[in-house]
Amino acid sequence: MAVASDHVRATAIEATEFPELSRAHRVMAVPKIVINDRVEFEGALPEPQFLEAVLRAVGDGAA
Numbered sequence: 001m002a003v004a005s006d007h008v009r010a011t012a013i014e015a016t017e018f019p020e021l022s023r024a025h026r027v028m029a030v031p032k033i034v035i036n037d038r039v040e041f042e043g044a045l046p047e048p049q050f051l052e053a054v055l056r057a058v059g060d061g062a063a
Helices: 019-024 047-057
Strands: 032-035 039-042
Touching: 032 047, 039 047
Parallel strands: none
Antiparallel strands: 032 039
């Protein structure tokens, strides 16, 4: 999404290089996705569920 839109920013963090951040977000598996510090999940989701999580995080109400 970040590649396709200037309205989306994404950052990849190496959990072993930032242990404090990893603990704060309770990283137990990868990928660990945290969206706007509101919605988070681990593992790869199918595109429809990923989009639903993004919409929940931005408070769209559509999901």
